[in-house]
Each structure stands twice: as C-alpha cells, then as structure tokens.
Amino acid sequence: MSRKKVAISVGDLNGIGIQLAIENHEIISQEIEAVYCIDRNMLEQAAQKLNLRIPDDFQTMEGIAKHFEIEAGTVSKESGAYAYASFAKAVELARYKEVDAITTLPIHKKAWELAGVAYKGHTDALRDLFDADAIMMLGSPKMYVALFTEHIPLKEVAGSINEKALTRFLLDFYRTAKPNTQVAVLGLNPHAGDDGVLGTEERIIQKAIDNAHREIGTKIFSAPLVPDVAFTPRVRANYTHYIAMYHDQGLAPLKALYFDEGINVSLNLPILRTSVDHGTAFDIAYKGLRLNALSYINAIKYIKGRDEKSAYHNDQ
Incomplete structure (x- = not known):
C-alpha cells in the first residue's frame, strides 16, 4: 500500500506547532508523506530559534503569507494571519485532491481574530468552506x-x-x-x-x-x-x-x-481532517523543552488507519 500524502498546516508559529513538526518528522514520515504548509524562510527562522536541524526531506511551499518575526508565546495578528493562510493552503490541496488528507497544528483563536479571520477555529471555517455540517x-x-x-x-x-x-x-x-x-x-x-x-x-x-x-x-x-x-x-x-x-x-x-x-477529527466533510487536541502552549514555546507528541502522532496514524479499519471506510 502506498503512503498517503498529507498536508500539514503549521498553526501559530509563536506556539509549539512547528517544533512538533520538525522534531517528529522522521517518525511521521514512516506513516505518511508530509507536505508542510510553511515557506522556507519562516521554517528556517523557527528552526534557528528552536536550535533544531531541518530534516533534509522536509517538504515546504512558497507564497503562504507575509513573513514576520516570530515572537515566542505572543498573540499577534501576523502569526494569526500566517496560521490561517497555512490552513487555507492545506484545505486547497485537499479540495483539489493533491493530498489525501490534512492535519492541523494548533492555532490561537485570538490571533485569528486580530488578523481579521471571521472564524472561531478550524471546524467553523471548514463548515463554511465546504458548506457542510462538519462534526x-x-x-x-x-x-x-x-x-x-x-x-x-x-x-x-x-x-x-x-x-x-x-x-x-x-x-x-x-x-x-x-x-x-x-x-x-x-x-x-x-x-x-x-x-x-x-x-x-x-x-x-x-x-x-x-x-x-x-x-x-x-x-x-x-x-x-x-x-x-x-x-x-x-x-x-x-x-x-x-x-x-x-x-x-x-x-x-x-x-x-x-x-x-487525544485527537480531533472533522466528520461529515468531503475531505479528511485530523488535528492535535491541544493548544499552542505559549508558556513553553521555544524554551528548549522536549514536547509530548502523542496527540500529533495519533492524528497522523488515524489517517493511515483509514484504509486498515473497515469501520471508517469511505465516510468522508
């Protein structure tokens, strides 16, 4: 069975999402092919602040949103705008079948609001984007x-x-x-x-x-x-x-x-979306701590398991 291709939106770059993505790339790459909705400039800035090496096969994409200076643990309209743009790109890739599913890393609702985003979160946005009653x-x-x-x-x-x-x-x-x-x-x-x-x-x-x-x-x-x-x-x-x-x-x-x-799964949509079930953890972002990645890994494994568990076949 070929690996599924998954678009990963990086969430609020002032939080822990990008650290989860970099630290666990090798682990999740054993399950799926990951495409990260972040451009190289912002990735390198985050990696430098985290003192982490970017994996050689870490797939990024250009033109996500305006660059900004990452400020650990800070609620800002710039980080909110980038987080929403990353999410929108992942949705676009799934809508046009360029990826098999999307996984979303945590956003900050107030940052979205400051950026002028009309939605309270990912699920609200998905309902509107697909005109569907997402569960x-x-x-x-x-x-x-x-x-x-x-x-x-x-x-x-x-x-x-x-x-x-x-x-x-x-x-x-x-x-x-x-x-x-x-x-x-x-x-x-x-x-x-x-x-x-x-x-x-x-x-x-x-x-x-x-x-x-x-x-x-x-x-x-x-x-x-x-x-x-x-x-x-x-x-x-x-x-x-x-x-x-x-x-x-x-x-x-x-x-x-x-x-x-725990993970978050959006049901009743034409695409499959999973997410971590935790927030941006601004209090520990960019502090050099090793993060608990079980929720993130489980969100990826749920996507892989869709072809392996008949109870979940063809429901999206």
Missing part, C-alpha cells in the same frame, strides 16, 4: 466524543437543542463515524432531567434518537444517559463513542482520561 469528534481509539454544540456560551446550549437539528446530527454522525457498537448519547440536565423534574430537554433528545433509529433501521443510540455517571468505568465498558450536548460535558471527562493521546 467535531475528539478522542482516542479507547473513547471518542462528538459534540452537538461546540464553542457557544453555556447559557445558549439548552435553546440550541431542537429535534430537527439533533436528528440530522445523529444521522450524519452514524453515516460518517460508522460506529460498530452502540453510541452513548448524554442527557443535558442533572440526572438526565429526572422525568422532567430537572428539565425537559431529554424529551427532545429522545425524540431525535427515535427519528434517527427509524431512518437507520437499527437501534444504535442509547437513551439519554445521566451525564455524571456516563464516564464511570462500568458504563465506559459498554461504549467507545459518545455524543455530548455541549463542549465541556464531553471534553472534561475525555481530557481527564486521555489528554495526552
């Missing part, structure tokens, strides 16, 4: 969590839960994640509402589940689970995929359990 799924082979709502204020979550939208989400998730065991769906309220005593959103969630089951023709989703026990060892033994109603409901337990190895 954010994070995790590791031991446990994946998909988010029904993502980067919205907590006070807006309950109002965002409606039968039509959640039904479509469940169907898209089933079609693109292709889970081969039952999927755990979390309720919104404490005790999953206690039959309406603590909230009625679970009734909407159950209606959406019933709708999805009728269309799918099989019962793949659980009834709304009590959130505070859904991640206990006894319950986790029954599930590898969870659907959370909001960001921290799903990601707090996931990161408590599998922080170092």
Whole structure:
C-alpha cells in the first residue's frame, strides 16, 4: 500500500506547532508523506530559534503569507494571519485532491481574530468552506466524543437543542463515524432531567434518537444517559463513542482520561481532517523543552488507519 500524502498546516508559529513538526518528522514520515504548509524562510527562522536541524526531506511551499518575526508565546495578528493562510493552503490541496488528507497544528483563536479571520477555529471555517455540517469528534481509539454544540456560551446550549437539528446530527454522525457498537448519547440536565423534574430537554433528545433509529433501521443510540455517571468505568465498558450536548460535558471527562493521546477529527466533510487536541502552549514555546507528541502522532496514524479499519471506510 502506498503512503498517503498529507498536508500539514503549521498553526501559530509563536506556539509549539512547528517544533512538533520538525522534531517528529522522521517518525511521521514512516506513516505518511508530509507536505508542510510553511515557506522556507519562516521554517528556517523557527528552526534557528528552536536550535533544531531541518530534516533534509522536509517538504515546504512558497507564497503562504507575509513573513514576520516570530515572537515566542505572543498573540499577534501576523502569526494569526500566517496560521490561517497555512490552513487555507492545506484545505486547497485537499479540495483539489493533491493530498489525501490534512492535519492541523494548533492555532490561537485570538490571533485569528486580530488578523481579521471571521472564524472561531478550524471546524467553523471548514463548515463554511465546504458548506457542510462538519462534526467535531475528539478522542482516542479507547473513547471518542462528538459534540452537538461546540464553542457557544453555556447559557445558549439548552435553546440550541431542537429535534430537527439533533436528528440530522445523529444521522450524519452514524453515516460518517460508522460506529460498530452502540453510541452513548448524554442527557443535558442533572440526572438526565429526572422525568422532567430537572428539565425537559431529554424529551427532545429522545425524540431525535427515535427519528434517527427509524431512518437507520437499527437501534444504535442509547437513551439519554445521566451525564455524571456516563464516564464511570462500568458504563465506559459498554461504549467507545459518545455524543455530548455541549463542549465541556464531553471534553472534561475525555481530557481527564486521555489528554495526552487525544485527537480531533472533522466528520461529515468531503475531505479528511485530523488535528492535535491541544493548544499552542505559549508558556513553553521555544524554551528548549522536549514536547509530548502523542496527540500529533495519533492524528497522523488515524489517517493511515483509514484504509486498515473497515469501520471508517469511505465516510468522508
């Protein structure tokens, strides 16, 4: 089997992404052929500041964005603009089938904002760029969590839960994640509402589940689970995929359990995109520390594994 070609967007160059890319190039090159969306000038500047040697076969490309002076750990519009341009180039390569997939290194949302980027993050941008309802799924082979709502204020979550939208989400998730065991769906309220005593959103969630089951023709989703026990060892033994109603409901337990190895996968798109599940780590950027690269390596391995795991065939 030939190696897949993957475009890697380098993220915010004031953070740790470029160090991850340089330090782990030899490791990931055993899995895929990497094309880095950074020009030689910026790469050499970063490598010099990191005191790292650039691997001989490190593929770069010119004309990404305006050059700037890297300032470790600093939020800047220049770094935000370069990070977005790197991401846009990777998407372009995937759209036109010049690469098989993309992996994104961490960006800083405020830097994107300062640069005039209209999106809160990669997933928001991918939805607009492909006019598709991208689903954010994070995790590791031991446990994946998909988010029904993502980067919205907590006070807006309950109002965002409606039968039509959640039904479509469940169907898209089933079609693109292709889970081969039952999927755990979390309720919104404490005790999953206690039959309406603590909230009625679970009734909407159950209606959406019933709708999805009728269309799918099989019962793949659980009834709304009590959130505070859904991640206990006894319950986790029954599930590898969870659907959370909001960001921290799903990601707090996931990161408590599998922080170092988790990845981010964008489902329901015409391209395959994976990402590290951590931020720019400005506090340790360019300080000569050896970084934990497990999330980055797992994001690459997920792409390679798509041809090796039938549960994930042809879902993008």
